[in-house]
Amino acid sequence: xxxxxxxxxxxxxxxxxxxxxxxxxxxxxxxxxxxxxxxxxxxxxxxxxxxxxxxxxxxxxxxxxxxxxxxxxxxxxxxxxxxxxxxxxxxxxxxxxxxxxxxxxxxxxxxxxxxxxxxxxxxxxxxxxxxxxxxx
Amino acid sequence: xxxxxxxxxxxxxxxxxxxxxxxxxxxxxxxxxxxxxxxxxxxxxxxxxxxxxxxxxxxxxxxxxxxxxxxxxxxxxxxxxxxxxxxxxxxxxxxxxxxxxx
Numbered sequence: 376x377x378x379x380x381x382x383x384x385x386x387x388x389x390x391x392x393x394x395x396x397x398x399x400x401x402x403x404x405x406x407x408x409x410x411x412x413x414x415x416x417x418x419x420x421x422x423x424x425x426x427x428x429x430x431x432x433x434x435x436x437x438x439x440x441x442x443x444x445x446x447x448x449x450x451x452x453x454x455x456x457x458x459x460x461x462x463x464x465x466x467x468x469x470x471x472x473x474x475x476x477x478x479x480x481x482x483x484x485x486x487x488x489x490x491x492x493x494x495x496x497x498x499x500x501x502x503x504x505x506x507x508x509x510x511x
Numbered sequence: 512x513x514x515x516x517x518x519x520x521x522x523x524x525x526x527x528x529x530x531x532x533x534x535x536x537x538x539x540x541x542x543x544x545x546x547x548x549x550x551x552x553x554x555x556x557x558x559x560x561x562x563x564x565x566x567x568x569x570x571x572x573x574x575x576x577x578x579x580x581x582x583x584x585x586x587x588x589x590x591x592x593x594x595x596x597x598x599x600x601x602x603x604x605x606x607x608x609x610x611x612x613x
Contacts, residue, residue, distance in 0.1 A: 388530070388613070396613075420530055499534040502610055503514055510611040 382413045384505035387422035391441065392432065397425045398440050400511035405443075408450035415505075416447075419458035419498060422511075423465060426457065426472045426490070441473065448477025448489055455490045458498050512607030513538045518547035519613065522557055529557075531612040532564045540569040540602055542594070548572045548580060553588040565590040573599060 385404050389396035407414060418426060425441070432439040447453070455475060462468060469492055478484040493501065502508060516539060522528035528550045531541055541564065543551050550557050551572050561570055574593045577583070584593050594602065603609055 386610070388527070420526060495533055499536055502534055502608075503536050503539075505608060508514075508608050508610040510613055 380411070380413050381506040382415070382504065383407060383507045383509065384415050384417055384502060386417045386419070386502070386508060386510045387425055388420040389511060390421040390424040391430070392435065392437055396511040397422070398438075400509075401440060401443055403509065403511075404447070404452060405450060408447075408452055411451075414452050415454035415456060415501070416452065417456045417458070417498060417501060419461045421461075421465075423457055423461045423467060423472075426455070426475070427467070428471060428473045445473060445475050447475070453477040453487075453489050456493050456498065456501060457490055458495060459492045460495045462492070513540070515539070515602050515606040515609045516541045517609060517611045518543050518550065519545040519611070521546040522550040527612040529560065531610075532560055534610075535564060535568045537567050539567070540571060540606060542571040542573065542599065542602055544573040544576055544599075546580075548576045548582060551587050551591045552582065553586060555588075558588050561588045561591065571598070571602065 385400055387397060387400050391397045404414065404416065426444060430439055430441040472490060475489045476486040477489050479487050516531045516535060518528045518531050518541060520527050528547060535541060551561060551570065564570060570591045571594050572587060572591055574595050577593065
């Protein structure tokens with residue numbers, strides 16, 4: 376099929392374990408990755424908690440799916456945009472997030488960061504540049 | 512090309528309406544539906560937010576959702592327009608993308 380690639384943006388605005396949204400989003404991203412589209416993820420509002428380091432769900436009987444974010448690079452999902460204002464409102468900084476990297480096949484598989492901090496205005500522009508916005 | 516933002520939750524319950532207005536670009540439209548319509552009543556906490564947003568974008572409320580909740584067009588903040596389901600379709604079709612704020 377010679378159809379042009381579309382830019383998909385998955386908008387994550389919910390914390391990981393109180394509702395099913397964050398996990399559902401991640402599953403849709405992994406399914407969508409099979410269709411070879413241009414995929415980016417946005418994390419804002421409570422969605423920034425999805426990427427926090429050191430999650431341990433052993434005591435609540437739920438799957439710790441935070442590790443899956445670290446595997447996204449292997450599925451060609453390499454753009455994770457995190458809103459700076461959302462982090463700051465919650466007393467967080469990038470140092471509190473998991474280091475998520477991908478291997479760049481064009482540069483001898485050098486590890487490069489997938490997470491990019493953007494401010495609110497930049498996030499608004501990213502939404503405005505997407506072909507399809509999927510909200511969670 | 513512009514974006515249609517939809518808001519379906521009361522801003523008194525969660526922050527999605529505030530976030531939507533925080534990510535609106537010039538020429539976008541915001542359509543409140545379901546409990547989102549509670550946010551565009553006149554004289555409420557969000558009247559100022561809406562007045563500021565109207566300088567950059569159009570703000571709409573879905574008529575059937577207003578009616579179901581006992582709200583009339585005259586109850587809405589100034590500048591907020593009412594559309595029906597057909598208007599919802601027109602808005603979705605006339606913008607490049609729809610961004611739902613849940």
